[in-house]
Amino acid sequence: MSPDNPAVPGPDGPETPAWEQMLRAMLGDGADAAIREMRERGFDPAQMAGASGLPDDPRLVEQAVAQVQRLLAAAGDDPVNWQMAHDLARQQASVGGDPALSPGRARDVLDALSVAELWLDAVTDLPPSSGTPHAWSRAEWVEATLPTWRTLTEPVAASLSGALVDALGASLPEEAAGALPGGLDPSHLLRQLGSAVFGMQVGQGAGTLAREVFGTTDIGLPLLDSPAPALVPANVDAFAEGLDAPLDEVRLFLALREAAATRLFTHVPWLRAHLLATVEAYARGITIDVDQLEEAVSSIDPTDAAALQQALSGGVFAPHTTPEQRAALERLETALALVEGWVDEVTAAAAIAHLPHTVALREMVRRRRAAGGPAEQTFANLVGLELRPRRLRDAAALWAQITRDGGPSARDAVWDHPDLLPTTQDLDDPAGYASRRAAAVDETAEVDRALAQILGEDPTTATGAAGEPTDAPTSDDEPTDPADREDPPTR
Structure with a gap:
């Protein structure tokens, strides 16, 4: 038996090629017809097995066959x-x-x-x-x-x-x-x-x-x-x-x-x-470019391992x-x-x-x-995406700036609502965050006052909390430097 045609003991004693074991695990009683069809079309199953890297260790082949059988027997459409x-x-x-x-x-x-x-x-x-x-x-x-x-x-x-x-x-x-x-x-x-x-x-x-x-x-x-x-x-x-x-x-x-x-x-x-x-x-x-995928699949020679690898690595399955x-x-x-x-x-x-x-x-x-x-x-x-914070240092600098301007309470209050989250512009210019936030608050307060006038409400009452910057510290006595706080007990 050649290295490209590994074999394992068959159920009745004679050795059965590994590729045939795999096909029979997948196709059951239809394996003979599939093998005959492949040979009539000029495909040598043994050569395909060698090109695909099918292991020649009988134990590994048995494990692969068992995994394929479990796969095809698995229920569910997940x-x-x-x-x-x-x-x-x-x-x-x-x-x-x-x-x-x-x-x-x-x-x-x-x-x-x-x-x-x-x-x-x-x-x-x-x-x-x-x-x-x-x-x-x-x-x-x-x-x-x-x-x-x-x-x-x-x-x-x-x-x-x-x-x-x-x-x-x-x-x-x-x-x-x-x-x-x-x-x-x-x-x-x-x-x-x-x-x-x-x-x-x-x-x-x-x-x-x-x-x-x-x-x-x-x-x-x-x-x-x-x-x-x-x-x-x-x-x-x-x-x-x-x-x-x-x-x-x-x-x-x-x-x-x-x-x-x-x-x-x-x-x-x-x-x-x-x-x-x-x-x-x-x-x-x-989405996938289905036309590109179909073209690539139709042009692949299953016996050419190099062509198959090149097709799969050439962006055929890359999302758009x-x-x-x-x-x-x-x-x-x-x-x-x-x-x-x-x-x-x-x-x-x-x-x-x-x-x-x-x-x-x-x-x-x-x-x-x-x-x-x-x-x-x-x-x-x-x-299809990388979970890496590309702008971690910029974001840390922004949070440090907010803490210097308003204290830890102002920094943590930014998380009160998703609409308060800083933007990419804030990451680009941390020092200007406070002025941009104040301008946004003033604009919101102006809109609230206009709506109150239209609805016949008291504009002063409508302004209320909207006129206060949401990132203002809750206490003027809040220290801005963690070193100024009393250290907690260590263990």
């Missing part, structure tokens, strides 16, 4: 095979080991989160989250966050799956369709295969992220339905290796970031829905963005930058009096977020 995504994510998360947390390691994390809440009380008006803090293994992180991955990825998976069925379903020859077991609808088979592909992508991305993230808010989006601070000690320890700062200090700094972001998502109720809805709006608008999508992407990038910038600024304000390496750790985290990682790239390929 655009993503979530069982496959779950299993693969768990497998990826365990690469390199994922032991259960000892009581001591879990206690270290929970103590760090507790101290972080005390320090944050001194620099922000937003109260702690009511969620129970957690210390998780990587597998536990996967289990807790996978429901949100479903919300994020299903819209684009459904769009792409439909486009693939439209492009490929009608082009299947009748002979191939008739060879499918049990009269299976070719479109249904294509949807199942597409669901498996997306399941693998989601599982790969979530599992890889499980080995990288510190908590539940690292990518800028809240990954829990009910926000609660959590850290993955294995990833915190890995990040601390090679740094000059002690592990305890690194853990406290990352606990501050996680606790700050959790406070924000807990007490700004519209923020999570705003971010996820923007991602969904972007994803639902994704619309003006509406570009607008949604700009809104998302601005919102992500504002979230990350607020967390960055508040964390630094809380840490500077207690952690000697605050400045260095802040810069390390900034660079890490700006560079991204393989898991974020996987998500970018799947959903």
